[in-house]
Amino acid sequence: MTEHTTEQAAAAPKHTALHAEHEKLGASFTDFGGWDMPLKYGSELAEHRAVREAAGIFDLSHMGEVWVSGADAAKFLNTALVGNFAVTAVGKAKYSLIVNADGGIVDDLIVYRIADERFLVVPNAGNAPTVARLLAERAAGFDVEVRDASAETGLIAVQGPNSEAIVRAVVADDAQRAAVADLAYYAWTAVTVDGLDVLLARTGYTGEDGFELYIPAERSPELWQTLIAAGSAHGLVPCGLAARDSLRLEAGMPLYGNELGVDTTPFDANLGGVVSFKKEEDFVGRSALQAAKAAGASSVLVGLKGLGRRAGRGGYPVFTPASELTDEAPREIGVITSGQPSPTLGYPIALARLDARYAEVGTTVEVDLRGKRESFEVVALPFYKRGA
Amino acid sequence: MSQVHAAFRYSEEHEWIDEASPATIGVSQVAADALGDVVYIELPEVGKQLTAGEVCGEIESTKSVSDLYSPVTGEVVEINDAVVADPALVNSDPYGAAWLFRVAVTEEGPLLSADEYAAANDATVA
Numbered sequence: 314m315t316e317h318t319t320e321q322a323a324a325a326p327k328h329t330a331l332h333a334e335h336e337k338l339g340a341s342f343t344d345f346g347g348w349d350m351p352l353k354y355g356s357e358l359a360e361h362r363a364v365r366e367a368a369g370i371f372d373l374s375h376m377g378e379v380w381v382s383g384a385d386a387a388k389f390l391n392t393a394l395v396g397n398f399a400v401t402a403v404g405k406a407k408y409s410l411i412v413n414a415d416g417g418i419v420d421d422l423i424v425y426r427i428a429d430e431r432f433l434v435v436p437n438a439g440n441a442p443t444v445a446r447l448l449a450e451r452a453a454g455f456d457v458e459v460r461d462a463s464a465e466t467g468l469i470a471v472q473g474p475n476s477e478a479i480v481r482a483v484v485a486d487d488a489q490r491a492a493v494a495d496l497a498y499y500a501w502t503a504v505t506v507d508g509l510d511v512l513l514a515r516t517g518y519t520g521e522d523g524f525e526l527y528i529p530a531e532r533s534p535e536l537w538q539t540l541i542a543a544g545s546a547h548g549l550v551p552c553g554l555a556a557r558d559s560l561r562l563e564a565g566m567p568l569y570g571n572e573l574g575v576d577t578t579p580f581d582a583n584l585g586g587v588v589s590f591k592k593e594e595d596f597v598g599r600s601a602l603q604a605a606k607a608a609g610a611s612s613v614l615v616g617l618k619g620l621g622r623r624a625g626r627g628g629y630p631v632f633t634p635a636s637e638l639t640d641e642a643p644r645e646i647g648v649i650t651s652g653q654p655s656p657t658l659g660y661p662i663a664l665a666r667l668d669a670r671y672a673e674v675g676t677t678v679e680v681d682l683r684g685k686r687e688s689f690e691v692v693a694l695p696f697y698k699r700g701a
Numbered sequence: 702m703s704q705v706h707a708a709f710r711y712s713e714e715h716e717w718i719d720e721a722s723p724a725t726i727g728v729s730q731v732a733a734d735a736l737g738d739v740v741y742i743e744l745p746e747v748g749k750q751l752t753a754g755e756v757c758g759e760i761e762s763t764k765s766v767s768d769l770y771s772p773v774t775g776e777v778v779e780i781n782d783a784v785v786a787d788p789a790l791v792n793s794d795p796y797g798a799a800w801l802f803r804v805a806v807t808e809e810g811p812l813l814s815a816d817e818y819a820a821a822n823d824a825t826v827a
Contacts (some may be wrong), residue, residue, distance in 0.1 A: 341734075356792070357763055358738040555737060555764055622741050624761060653763055654740045683759075683766075 329374035330467055330530040334537050338551050346439025348375035350554055357555035361656045364519050364560055367548025368473035370540055371557060374530060377441025378466040379434040379448055383457035386430045392596050393451040394422070395579060397589035401426045406499040406516055409587055410579055411436075411444055416601035417575035418582070420444050421567065423516060425501050433512070433527075435468075437569050451597060467533030471540060472523030472560075474699075475547040480504075480513065480524050482543040498522075506536055518557065520564025521699055562651050562662060565616060565695030571627055571651045572614055572664055578605045581666070583614050583694075612647060613672045616696055617680070617689040619661025625652040625680040625689065631665050632679045632686065646671050649680065655696060662696045663689070703731040703824040706796040711818035712772035712810060717796065723778050723803040728760065728769070730795045731822045736762040739791040744769075744780045744802050751775060753810025758801070760791065769801070774808040 326349035335342070340351035351372065353360060363369045381390060390398040396409040403426050411419045420440040425433040436444035445461035452459050471479055481490045485505045492502050493513070501514040509532050517523035528536050541549065558568070567573050572582055579588050579602065588602055619625065627650055632643040652663030663680070671678060674693050679686040706729075709717040715732035719725045733739065741761040751757050751771035758769035780802040784790050790799035819826045 353737065356738050358740075358789075361763075559763055623743075623759075624741075624766070626766065654761065656763060 327375070329372055330533045331372045331374060331469075331537055334534055335372065335551075340551075340553060343554060345554055346375060346437065348438055350375055351551070353553040353555045354551045357553065357559070358656050360550055360552040360556035361559050363548060363550040364473040364521055364552060364556065365657055366474070367550075368471060368475040368479055368544055369519075369550055369552035369556065370537070370544065371470040371472065371552050372533075372537070373468040373470050373525065374466070374533060375438035376468055377434075377436040377438065377444060377461070377463040378468070378527065379436065379441070379445050380460045380462055381432045381434060381448065381457060382430060382460070383455070384430055385455040385457045386432055388594060389452055389455040389457045390424065390432060390434075391592050391594040392455075393448055394424070395588040395596060395598065395602070396424070397592040398424060398426065398432065399592065403428055404500055404502065406501060406514060408499075410584065411447060412579070412598035412602065413575060414598055414601060416578040416598045416605050418569075418573045418577055418579065419447065419575060421569055421573055421584075423514075425512075425514060427512075440569065465530050467528045467530040467536075468525060469528070469533060469537055469540065470517060470523060470525045471544070471549070472517045472519040472552075473521050473549075475544075475549065476521070476523045479540060479544045479547050479549055480526075483507075483539050484513075506539060509536060511536070518564075518566055519560040520566070520695060520697055521560075558651075559653060559656055562653065562664065563655055563657055563695065563697035565664070565697075567614070567664070568651060572666075578602060578610075580605050580610045581612060581614070609669075611669055612666050613669050614650070615665055615667050615672045616692045616694040617649070617652070617663040617665050617678070618692045618696070619663070619680075620677075620688040620690060622654075622661070623682050623687055624654045624661035625649045625663045625665075625682060625687075627651050630681050631667060631689070632681065633671065634677050634679050634688065635686070643679065643686075646678065657697050661689075667691070703729070703734045703822065704827040705729065705731070705815050705819040705822075705824045707815045707826050709796065710812040710814060712770060712812060713821075714770040714772070716770060716772045718772050718812065723775075723805045724773060725800045725803050726772060727795060727800045728791060729818070729822075731818075731824050732760075732767070733791050733795045733799075736760060736767060736791075737764045738762055739788040742785050742788045742791070742801070744785060745771075745777050747777050747780060749777045751777060751804060753808060760788075771804070772810050772812060773804055773806045774810070775804040775806040777802050778805050779803040
């Protein structure tokens with residue numbers, strides 16, 4: 314009898330063009346969305362601190378880049394995504410979502426308006442093929458071209474209070490240095506670094522000031538080396554996905570797969586504000602989202618602060634506290650979606666999806682930490698705000 | 702690559718134990734490297750009776766949490782307050798300053814030699 318395996322051979326993990334740079338720096342790697350990415354180079358806590366206090370550099374080349382071009386580009390994005398891009402000025406960026414007909418979140422995205430008739434859509438690494446396919450499908454009937462440039466595009470982020478000084482040190486001339494200084498949050502500008510054309514955006518996922526630099530993938534090693542050389546005077550350290558995750562969690566930012574998924578609507582994730590019902594166009598998911606908005610979310614995403622030292626992790630159940638006044642048994646009221654000890658704040662933090670009745674700031678709840686209940690308090694998001 | 706201390710023996714759950722009496726127990730660099738930066742350690746109390754192979758504490762890093770298993774049966778006679786106060790010692794000096802607790806051993810659980818443990822974990826003996 315022949316043994317039959319249903320398991321498919323795992324596809325070899327993909328490498329970014331910077332993989333050799335990471336190996337040279339002694340990175341340890343982890344699989345993320347089918348990509349073999351740096352988890353950390355040394356201590357993830359030191360990398361986290363560097364971004365809060367000086368600067369960190371991240372390889373984000375695994376993320377997707379989909380170009381949308383044509384006379385109908387804005388109109389098309391208004392039907393394909395939840396936001397209103399007709400009002401997005403050239404030079405600006407907008408955080409948005411792509412949902413299915415049921416209003417479930419397929420991915421969260423950053424959309425840059427490059428020109429009147431040209432946008433750059435940046436999905437998450439693991440979702441990039443799906444987003445590119447859905448955009449192409451939804452483009453039927455529009456005068457628009459959808460081109461998935463994920464494979465040939467590199468992306469490097471420089472994040473932290475010293476990031477502006479580092480970026481200013483590498484751009485071509487005084488005019489560009491002034492443009493970097495003047496660049497607003499969620500805006501982009503074109504600069505050159507050693508003759509290389511760079512799309513420079515003031516965006517990030519760390520809660521700090523910072524930049525994201527889009528370049529052709531094959532040129533990314535030289536930009537990486539230039540930034541690291543210029544950053545040495547400013548405390549710049551290479552940072553892996555471990556620090557990226559702890560930084561975004563402190564900043565209260567959702568991660569697709571943890572806080573966001575096809576089973577969540579924007580209203581379940583405190584992202585109702587990015588849905589535009591005012592725009593002229595009908596968009597995929599509109600009627601479902603209108604119904605969801607009218608019904609009100611039964612569960613909401615909240616921040617939790619651990620009152621003990623032990624952290625809650627993704628998947629841990631949340632309960633009402635045991636009451637001394639009544640014999641009422643504690644009730645399960647939600648689940649942690651992301652959690653860990655906060656390196657900056659020194660106490661455990663978590664994002665949790667909770668029954669809306671227990672979501673008020675100041676409410677005490679209990680989290681089951683591997684069999685032992687510990688108290689957590691609902692707190693306002695973000696946990697960490699720069700300059701606060 | 703993680704280092705394995707030549708003078709110790711090891712459990713499959715990555716605890717090391719020395720040859721002294723009472724025996725000193727810690728976690729290997731293999732475990733420390735896999736955990737990442739350790740931020741919290743819960744140790745058994747002095748006087749507690751441990752059973753080889755059973756959970757006796759917890760090590761939490763920024764990214765994960767792991768149970769601590771006792772490699773031996775016996776009574777805890779001393780714990781390292783310094784490592785509880787500064788859990789990062791587990792990353793910086795797993796075979797020295799980051800010892801965890803000492804046990805008056807009555808029975809050993811299954812233990813590997815340094816060579817066996819290193820071979821099983823793609824580590825080098827130093």
